[in-house]
Amino acid sequence: MMEFWKEHSKFATVEEMMLDSNAQELTQHELPEILSMLPCLAGIDMLELGAGIGRYTRHLIGKARHVTAVDFMEKFVEKNRQDNSHRGNAEFIQADVTKLEFPKHSFDLIFSNWLLMYLSDQELRSLAEKMLGWLRPGGYLFFRESCFHQSGDSKRDFNPTHYRTPAHYNHLMTSVVLDESDKMGKKCYGFDMVLCKTVQTYIKMKKNQNQLCWLMQKSRRDVVEQHQGSFTTFQQFLDNQQYTRRGILRYEKMFGSGYVSTGGPSTTKEFVDMLNLTAGQKVLDVGCGIGGGDFYMAKTFGVEVLGMDLSSNMVEIAMERAVKEKLPLVQFEVSDATKRRFPEATFDVVYSRDTILHISDKRDLFTKFYSWLKPGGKLLISDYCCGEKPWSPVFQEYVNQRGYILYTPQRYGQFLSEVGFTNVKALDRTEQFIQVIKSELQRAEEMKEEFIQEFSKEDYDAIVNGWTEKLQRCETGDQRWGLFYATKD
Structure with a gap:
């Protein structure tokens, strides 16, 4: 040297x-x-x-x-x-x-x-x-x-x-x-x-x-959090257990190319259309996964998107896709939303899909979102929620094992109002969630041989069993799915 x-x-x-x-x-x-x-x-x-x-x-x-x-x-x-x-x-x-x-x-x-x-x-x-x-x-x-x-x-x-x-x-x-x-x-x-x-x-x-x-x-x-097992950080838990590279790619096979969240491209298009995006706006995607929604927003509306995720496996795949997409409007980073800092009034939109269930202090996070948004900025979140307690033992065990922190859709919306957001819409979209899961299970059956050939019978069974159990939790009323929209005056 x-x-x-x-x-x-x-x-x-x-x-x-x-x-x-x-x-x-x-x-x-x-x-x-x-x-x-x-x-x-x-x-x-x-x-x-x-x-x-x-x-x-x-x-x-x-x-x-x-x-x-x-x-x-x-x-x-x-x-x-x-x-x-x-x-x-x-x-x-x-x-x-x-x-x-x-x-x-x-x-x-x-x-x-x-x-x-x-x-x-x-x-x-x-x-x-x-x-x-x-x-x-x-x-x-x-x-x-x-x-x-x-x-x-x-x-x-x-x-x-x-x-x-x-x-x-x-x-x-x-x-x-x-x-x-x-x-x-x-x-x-x-x-x-x-x-x-x-x-x-x-x-x-x-x-x-x-x-x-x-x-x-x-x-x-x-x-060490109970759900993290032997992993010393939450990020290691995500990358080594819930979101291994193989696990991510099999989710994508189910949700559609570029997507690892409920409904894939169909719910993304539906929800993004609520934002009335215009060229040149800046969007922060919290929990961006492998970037499908970010590429969609940049290509369709000409917005600049910063996608952030705590899973380095997710972001590495997103970055690989970004090279192929040749979209300078989209950037990705591995970062912790609870520790990340941005100047006030940086973004026009904060967008997040099925991610905040991992974060315990939602009020503090929503305060950050409020600060990061420009006046007139919009917030759109979909997330796992829950029904009123007491929960069934099966659902309680599921939440403990995953380490999720869940609230009812109504309470979730109250958090947003409490930190200053206005025009808050807290919508219980559990019925839509159920229909999406059913259609994805049907799609899984149609592509069964292809899926098993690409992954394995064990991977296929894990996905199908996971989705079936999710359906059961929703039908008992314990698991809910919320859609939240709000603005900053």
Whole structure:
């Protein structure tokens, strides 16, 4: 690695840093994009790893209380010190990141741009454990990496870079757990995913989707939800149990190409038509799945859509489809709606299909939606609901096993009114839900041989049995399906 960077650090230029002859123009566009993904920097202590010549340092020191900038190339460190030490709130360290040591709880945010791809898996895991310790509880880790293949056009006689997949980073980083138990009790921490998304500058300027950014938060791991079993995060539960790649594709086979929610394209068209979308509007799709509804909205109405989902399996499939669709109006990200931040009045529409059943504090989430919408903005949600308690033991067991948090359609609508939405329509669409399930069961019977050939008899039986049980839960009145529409004045 030292030999590689000696070859590419002779003049300490931005072109050398980025290994790209077009570095100046790329920086002009990507720098504000990257900085916009960071949490608030005011008054915090930051560690910048792989700081290089200070492309980001100069901006970070203008906002943070203190920045510790680290790089292992002497020329880069000296250039950074020369350009950015004048403010007096930065320390510049030349060090090998794998040998770094800092006291526990030293930083609020660790920032890394193109560093982890130069570490082996073992080095990366070791560094991730150290970073968990260096961060204060609730602190953030931001990193950006090249995935799949290289991006820069600089000639390289040899290339020591590890071009991992996004899923590899997701698994490696979220599986690290640190024990910080003390006299006050047992305390374990890990990284929760807040955001994972592609760098749009590289898509627009290079048609390159291999640049990805992550924002993760140091969070407690002590209490594991009952429905998560042995998985340490809800995201791992989704990706490894409910929404495995195979599970997603078999749902799609039932719902229709691009869809994993009730009714597929037919209910999507019906519900989206209620929004009266116009070209140029911005739509946020919370729980976007594999993107069928997002592609439909962008193609049909010319709106810009940001699809977000906590399942990295879902988003990876959506991104693969986006490449084929060649629709720059649609973007996807892995993110947690309960932790994601957007400026006020960012979107014209917030749209969500059968997703919020996973989220416990619906009132808090609806408050976020209200803030993110522009005045006059619209909200449209379909979601699993429930009948009045007491529920049957069978339904209670189902809800517990899935970890769903369900309310009656009426109570759901009250939450929306309570946070400020007006013109709230809370509709019980359970009869429509029943008819959709029946038609999907009929479709399953018609495609049985094709389905079994593509998946398996076990997969077919799992789908059909699941749908049949869903019908039974609806017919007893325990399971309901709600459609919710509201506006922000």
